[in-house]
Amino acid sequence: MKIRITNDGNEQDIADVFEMLKAYNLSKLETSDVVPVGVYYEDASGRKLAGLTGETFGNWLCIKYLVVDESLRGQGIGSKLLKAAEEEAKKRGCKYSFVDTFSFQAPAFYVKHGYKEVFALKEYPITGARYYYTKEVW
Secondary structure: OOOOOOOOOOHHHHHHHHHHHHHHHHHHOOOOOEEEEEEEEEOOOOOEEEEEEEEEEOOEEEEEEEEEOHHHOOOOHHHHHHHHHHHHHHHOOOOEEEEEEEOOOOHHHHHHOOOEEEEEEEOOOOOOEEEEEEEEOO
16 A cells, blocks of 8 residues: 655546546435536627536536626626526526636626625635635526
């Protein structure tokens, strides 16, 4: 037995640990499908100008990424993407939504849409903050 420390981000090492954790988690969690969700704002040629990605899992919509091209911000596109994702999650039986965001990204945006801060990492990674929000959507 030995402990090995790396700084190379070896994909196989990461995959091995993930598979171990996944096997344990699946033995303890209720059965629930993880279903990806994507909502996109595209121009006529199909080029993405904004998008939201995430997944639904059990009662939860988990938002992974939400971005709007800087030239289009302030026009309500992000709000439309968020609402569309929440509506899709509702159709899938979700009751709650979860997202995390950095202090320089969109904390006020999520608060405006009814999200409540449940946790914050201050001085993250050094001088900023990372906020975790949830919303009871239905």
